[in-house]
Amino acid sequence: MDSLNVAIIGAGAIHGCHVAALQHTPGVSLHALVDIDAEKGAALARRYGCRFYQDYHEMLTDMNIDAVHICTPHHLHREMIIAALAAGKQVFSEKPVGLSLAEVAQIREAAAGAEGVLGLCFQNRYNPTSQAIRAQLADGGIGQLRGMKASLTWSRGGDYYRPGGWRGRFATEGGSLLINQAIHTLDLMQWFAGGVTRVKGVVDSTLLSGVIETEDSAMATLEFSGGAYGVFHATTCYSADAALSLEIDGERGRLRLEENQLWRITGNARTLLAQDTPPDGDARNYWGDGHRRAIQQFYTTVRDPTRPVHVSLEDAACAQAIVEAIYRSSQIRQWISLAQ
Template identity: 40%
Template sequence: MRELTGAAIVGCGTVFPVHAGAVSRMEAASLKLVVDTDVRKAKQAAAEYGCEAAADYRAILEREDIQVVHLCTPHHLHAEMAEALLQAGKHVLCEKPMGHNLQAAERLLKTVRETPAQLGIVFQNRYNAASQKIREIIDSAALGKLLGMKGIVTWHRGRDYYTGSPWRGRWETEGGGVLINQAIHTLDLLQWFGGDIASVQGSVTTDVLADTIEVEDTAHAGIAFKNGAWAIFYATNAYAANSPVELELVFEAGTLHQRDDRLYLKQNGAETRLDEPASGPNNNAVPGKSYWGSSHELLIADFYDHIRDGRKFWIDEAEGIKSLRIISELYHSSQMREPR
């Protein structure tokens, strides 16, 4: 019988059920420990998933029965915790971002390269059926050269979202606003589709929540890619609802448009549906928010498969830092009013 991979989850907040549910449904994994500084939360989660509880993540460091640790903590804790866990030989699966700023991420990048343990970053939307199909079309050059893209994120975050979790909305702890917390997934997809970036130009503003947060709630950018493609990007937390992310890619021989996690191809005035939405355990059965994308469970299972097989996970530290570099350059461009 295959030995179970022991797991721990640090942080029992909003995204915790997605990770805990995925681990509990894996035949080859066992959730051993949940950690939260709020002891009540940790104990409730432990009771629900039949494991131990702790208030300090350092309880994991000497546990030989735990090989994989999920980090679901506030942004400013990601890099610090990941460094300690990696140095203790634990594989780490970290919710985005890998650091609350580029400097923290770069320090973590150095740590990973000095340890045998693996770091994976949760950019689950790369596993969406539409995203996989888009990448397949790009790699095959079936529609010719990629000319341009657009990514639009119009979501809602009210004042209660920030006042209920004081680490949010602050540079010191969240590291930014809509860019680093919500729209980072769309930026990740744009760079995954477009490749190496030549320059970023744009601006950030706080249009609605200036009396509540010190970071941005709205951003726009133009992104130039080294292959000649150009992307426009817009994101806001100041909309009235959480609308599905919109992605469009223009090629020489057609246009791909993602709406409601469905992918359409427009050619010669006609539109064709290219994919079917995911079904089964990765769709409505998984707790969480529909506009997050439904592919957390696919990513988590794939990370464990890579760990067990001794293969390098593909959304690693080198991939995880790319979107943070875009965000850092966009903040600089906004401040200096010049491209980077």
């Protein structure tokens, strides 16, 4: 396969991470940028030395484009993923895969008959600390899983939720804290534990009440497939963006992620197992540094589809199901079972 030409749709906050990752990925180059904001998009395209399109449908007719990265608001993911797959492109989409599980089902149908690979951006799975946790759990080093706790405390004020913008509205963001920020944490918890069977939780808005329709705070208890429980707390009402704090309690020790470092704790002994490095481009540290790894992994699969190691639609659907179940649980104040 010759060098692959890539187009990015959406030239907002996250697109710079994709540009930086592509610059570090052999055999791919940025061919086009697409944004409905022509002034911003065209200026950025000039800076990157690539083509600019204002209409993504027009970009999809460009036969020189092999792959499309989707970096747009949540409500546009489904239509853009389906259109890009129908146009025969390889597709790498930002999370969440869609606004709901119903949208995920439509995307699954489109992906089943498509030539292109669909990869989803759950880049925190590629952090060295995440990989080390998976390896430790697979090795059985800390024994059987007894429990897990995770706390995500970030800061998002009124400026982030601009009036008239897509964030903070059910129709365009699909929720806020859970579906946008904490989906990564929930995905890691279920991935580390090997799946979630049921959840009970609550979401609410506190400091942003009256500013957003959606939630800025959440807590939940997750029942894992092996029978252990996980406790989860998240908010965007903190004064700063703190690194994810996560602990896994095993029969023979604990794994603790703090300040982007992974420690193994056995009795009074602490051993440093892994550390995440500063991210590429303009990625902020708390997003994790995995965009480059996730994107490189995606193109490895595109070149050799017998290596399905990228984060797939089914992986993304697991995280989406937990998010949706917590929203539902909060409404009806009941445990919600997840289909296995």
